Each structure stands twice: as C-alpha cells, then as structure tokens.
Amino acid sequence: METPEQEIALRQGWMGLLARAPAERLAALMEGADMPDFDFDWLRVPETGGVMVRGRMGGTGAPFNLGEMTVTRCALRLQSGEVGHAHVKGRNRAHAERAALVDALMQGPRAAEVQASVLAPLASEEAAQRDARAAKAAATKVDFFTMVRGE
Amino acid sequence: MYVAVKGGERAIDAAHEWLAEERRGDAAVPELTVPQIREQMALAVNRVMAEGSLYDPDLAALAIKQARGDLIEAIFLIRAYRTTLPRLGHSAPVDTGAMRCDRRISATFKDVPGGQVLGPTFDYTHRLLDFALEAEGEAPRAREAEPRREPTPRVTEFLNKDGLIQDEPRTDATPPDMTREPMEYPAGRPLRLQALTRGDEGFVLGMAYSTQRGYGRNHPFVGELRIGAVEVEMEVPELGFPVCIGELTLTECETVNQFAGSKLEPAQFTRGYGLVFGQTERKAISMALVDRALRWEELGEENIGAPAQDEEFVLAHSDNIQGTGFLEHIKLPHYVDFQSELELVRKMRAEALGTAKFKEAAE
Numbered sequence: 001m002e003t004p005e006q007e008i009a010l011r012q013g014w015m016g017l018l019a020r021a022p023a024e025r026l027a028a029l030m031e032g033a034d035m036p037d038f039d040f041d042w043l044r045v046p047e048t049g050g051v052m053v054r055g056r057m058g059g060t061g062a063p064f065n066l067g068e069m070t071v072t073r074c075a076l077r078l079q080s081g082e083v084g085h086a087h088v089k090g091r092n093r094a095h096a097e098r099a100a101l102v103d104a105l106m107q108g109p110r111a112a113e114v115q116a117s118v119l120a121p122l123a124s125e126e127a128a129q130r131d132a133r134a135a136k137a138a139a140t141k142v143d144f145f146t147m148v149r150g151e
Numbered sequence: 152m153y154v155a156v157k158g159g160e161r162a163i164d165a166a167h168e169w170l171a172e173e174r175r176g177d178a179a180v181p182e183l184t185v186p187q188i189r190e191q192m193a194l195a196v197n198r199v200m201a202e203g204s205l206y207d208p209d210l211a212a213l214a215i216k217q218a219r220g221d222l223i224e225a226i227f228l229i230r231a232y233r234t235t236l237p238r239l240g241h242s243a244p245v246d247t248g249a250m251r252c253d254r255r256i257s258a259t260f261k262d263v264p265g266g267q268v269l270g271p272t273f274d275y276t277h278r279l280l281d282f283a284l285e286a287e288g289e290a291p292r293a294r295e296a297e298p299r300r301e302p303t304p305r306v307t308e309f310l311n312k313d314g315l316i317q318d319e320p321r322t323d324a325t326p327p328d329m330t331r332e333p334m335e336y337p338a339g340r341p342l343r344l345q346a347l348t349r350g351d352e353g354f355v356l357g358m359a360y361s362t363q364r365g366y367g368r369n370h371p372f373v374g375e376l377r378i379g380a381v382e383v384e385m386e387v388p389e390l391g392f393p394v395c396i397g398e399l400t401l402t403e404c405e406t407v408n409q410f411a412g413s414k415l416e417p418a419q420f421t422r423g424y425g426l427v428f429g430q431t432e433r434k435a436i437s438m439a440l441v442d443r444a445l446r447w448e449e450l451g452e453e454n455i456g457a458p459a460q461d462e463e464f465v466l467a468h469s470d471n472i473q474g475t476g477f478l479e480h481i482k483l484p485h486y487v488d489f490q491s492e493l494e495l496v497r498k499m500r501a502e503a504l505g506t507a508k509f510k511e512a513a514e
Contacts, residue, residue, distance in 0.1 A: 141268045
C-alpha cells in the first residue's frame with residue numbers, strides 16, 4: 001500500500017503521460033484493450049480554453065507571462081464512483097474524455113489491466129520517441145580537436 | 152464625422168469569393184493540407200504561434216493556409232481566435248533547465264558541460280538553393296549517437312558560482328498580464344518580456360540590431376542558446392496538486408553582457424533574456440538583446456537616447472497586429488473626412504490665388 005504522497009506521485013505520472021500522449025495512439029490502445037463501454041456521468045463536460053504559460057526571467061528568476069496554449073479539460077464519475085480528471089494540451093475533446101476515463105479506471109479494480117494495456121505502451125513509446133530525438137541531437141554534438149601547427 | 156453609407160455588399164461578397172478561389176491557386180496543383188503545413192512549414196507555424204501568443208500548431212497551420220501564407224494576417228486570425236477562449240488558468244513557470252535539448256550552443260565556453268549540440272540548424276549551410284528539393288524523394292535519415300538523458304546544465308550557473316554574473320533571484324510574484332490589463336508605463340521587466348516574446352520578429356530584430364550598431368550598445372555574447380521540449384505543469388484546484396498538461400517546444404537565449412560596474416557594485420557580467428514559443432532562435436536572441444538594452448535604468452547605465460532604450464517606444468510599436476490595424480485602416484473609406492479636407496484646400500487656394508491676382512492688379 002502506498003502512502004498518500006506516493007499515490008499522488010503515481011497519479012501525476014499517469015495524468016501527465018495521458019496528456020502528452022498522441023490522441024490517436026491513446027484511442028487505438030483503448031480500443032485494442034477490449035474494455036467494455038464504461039457508463040459515466042459528466043462532472044464537467046469537455047471544455048477547450050487557454051492556459052497562460054509562464055516562464056522565469058533568466059530561466060530561474062521572477063515569473064513572467066509567455067503566452068497561452070490551448071487546453072481541453074473535463075471530469076467524469078464512473079458508475080462505481082471513481083472520479084477521473086483530465087487537462088490535456090490542444091482542442092481534442094475525445095482525447096480529454098479518454099484521459100479522464102483512464103484516470104478514473106486507474107483508481108478502481110481494473111487498474112492493473114489498464115496499466116498494462118494502455119499506460120505501459122504509452123510510456124515505452126514516449127521513452128523511445130524521446131531517445132530517438134536525443135540520439136539525433138547527440139550526433140550533432142561538436143568534437144573539438146586542436147590542430148598542431150608548426151614544428 | 153461618421154456617416155453611415157450603404158452599398159458595396161455585392162462587391163464585398165464577390166471579392167471574398169475570388170479571394171477563396173485565388174487562395175486555392177491552380178486547381179491542377181494538389182491542395183495543401185493543414186498537417187502538411189504544420190509538418191513542412193514548421194518555422195512559419197512557430198512564428199505564428201509566438202506572435203499570435205497561442206501555442207497550437209494545428210491552429211497556426213490552419214491560419215497560414217487561410218491567410219495564403221501572409222504570416223501577419225495569420226497571426227491576426229490566431230489573436231482573434233484567442234480572445235474567444237475562456238481562460239482556464241495559468242501554468243507553473245516552465246523549467247527550462249529541464250529542457251530536452253534538440254540544440255544547445257554557447258558562444259562563450261567551448262568546452263561547456265553538456266557540449267555544443269548543433270541540432271537541426273541552418274548555420275553552416277551554404278545558403279545555396281537546393282534544386283533537389285524540387286523533385287519528390289525520400290528525406291535522408293539523420294544519423295544517431297548515444298542519447299543524453301540527463302538535463303543540460305545552464306551556462307550562466309557556472310558564472311554565477313563565482314559571482315561573475317548578476318544573480319537572477321527566484322521569486323513567486325504574480326506577473327502582470329498585458330492581455331488582461333492595458334499597458335502602462337513604466338511597464339517593468341515582466342511586462343516587457345511578455346510584450347517582446349509576442350512582438351513582431353522583424354521589429355524586435357531591428358531594435359536588437361540597432362543596439363549592435365551603436366544605438367545603445369551593450370556588448371552581448373550568446374552565453375547559451377537552447378531549443379527543445381519542456382513540460383508544462385498546472386495546479387488543478389479540484390485535485391490539489393499540479394499535473395503535467397502537455398509539452399511545448401521553446402527557444403531560450405541567455406546573453407552575457409559586459410558591465411563595468413558602478414559606485415554600488417563591482418564589475419560583473421549582466422544578462423539579457425529571451426524565451427519564445429517554438430524553434431525561433433533569431434527572435435529569442437533579438438529579444439535578449441532588447442531586454443538587456445531596456446534594463447539601462449535598473450543597472451545604472453546612461454540613457455543615450457537610443458531607440459532600444461526607450462521602453463514606451465519599443466513596446467508600443469512591437470505589436471504587428473496593433474501596427475497593421477492602425478496602418479491598414481487608412482485604406483478603408485474616409486470619403487467624408489477627405490471631402491472636408493478637399494473643400495478646405497480649395498478654399499485656401501482660392502483665397503491665396505485671389506490675393507495674388509489682387510496684388511498683380513495693384514502693381
């Protein structure tokens with residue numbers, strides 16, 4: 001059993017993963033997982049709005065407003081009572097709905113199944129995609145060498 | 152004076168129909184899709200997001216298509232759309248120190264920890280047209296090396312350890328927001344940075360260039376330039392903890408500038424800062440130079456009357472949507488205004504000519 005802090009950290013982990021995931025990939029994994037259609041009630045229907053992104057002066061100093069990004073949020077409650085939330089970059093309502101549904105399911109008895117069929121593939125694909133980009137960046141790293149002149 | 156005049160609806164409808172047809176161009180050429188613009192005109196998309204002040208690559212690509220590639224028109228469309236969005240809140244300040252860098256260079260330290268990583272840059276290309284791009288073909292695959300997974304340290308951190316550069320003390324003050332309250336001067340640095348990051352790239356570049364040419368010179372070095380992905384976190388009240396809501400690509404530039412010191416402070420390097428949506432390094436470097444020029448007062452420097460030192464001049468003219476709105480409105484009907492001017496000029500001429508004739512007759 002996890003401590004409340006650990007539970008929050010785990011939930012932050014999957015909520016972030018779901019928000020960053022490509023919407024089509026999340027949809028495909030949930031379809032492929034062969035999950036039943038879950039009945040739920042909306043606590044907040046999907047709504048698209050703007051979130052003001054902030055930066056810090058010099059990267060570390062006082063905050064300033066950088067500009068907005070589009071975000072879609074929603075909240076729902078499963079028949080079994082678990083409440084799922086989503087705040088997802090972009091304007092895709094279906095993405096927010098799926099993210100909230102997975103968030104709710106991860107708090108219930110099907111958590112292990114959802115973890116294995118949806119979250120684990122998303123996490124490994126994200127890591128692979130990040131590595132692929134970092135590998136290309138690494139190939140452009142400059143190796144300096146000194147030319148010996150004279151003698 | 153304004154007088155309502157009716158008419159022109161049919162002409163306007165026909166003009167917009169023709170605009171739609173011209174936008175499509177030659178129907179024998181395949182139509183551009185929005186994803187094609189998003190993927191292949193990515194730097195135009197980045198500029199529209201930065202100056203439109205809304206990070207959404209699909210919307211920016213759509214705006215570019217609708218505007219026929221006129222980026223200021225596209226930025227206008229994004230700004231107009233932005234005003235229709237409810238504000239859901241604000242993010243925690245992004246941690247650019249944790250950026251997963253595609254590119255990271257320093258012009259001040261050759262052997263900087265983390266290395267000089269060039270990334271997908273135009274630098275060192277020969278600027279010769281590549282006619283191979285006229286033909287369709289497979290894109291070459293980029294080569295790969297052992298990926299770096301740990302965060303890349305900041306160059307200014309090294310200087311800061313020895314007290315050689317001005318510290319940038321962390322605060323959690325709520326910054327003013329120019330999209331919520333009208334601008335007031337003096338604006339202060341947070342508002343200046345907000346205005347500069349959404350300012351017109353050409354204008355901010357011109358201001359930055361003017362400082363390099365001597366109009367408020369501040370001797371900048373690019374201490375560090377980094378481009379890459381950062382996560383955006385937001386506090387969600389219903390949850391009571393912050394969550395990551397997505398990732399953005401940002402460009403950050405920190406300049407290291409000479410500073411002779413003053414009566415109060417020993418000699419120390421100072422900083423200019425640029426942070427812009429997308430891969431937008433010309434803009435980020437320009438922003439850092441102008442930020443530094445505008446800091447003359449807080450650093451106790453002399454105001455030599457350079458345009459880039461004039462906060463109100465810079466900020467009030469950096470917005471290309473305000474600029475284009477005021478500039479382009481003069482082409483819209485001003486018939487009544489002009490009619491009154493015309494009558495005035497006729498009257499003045501008649502008076503002047505009448506006086507001249509009278510003089511002639513008298514002589």
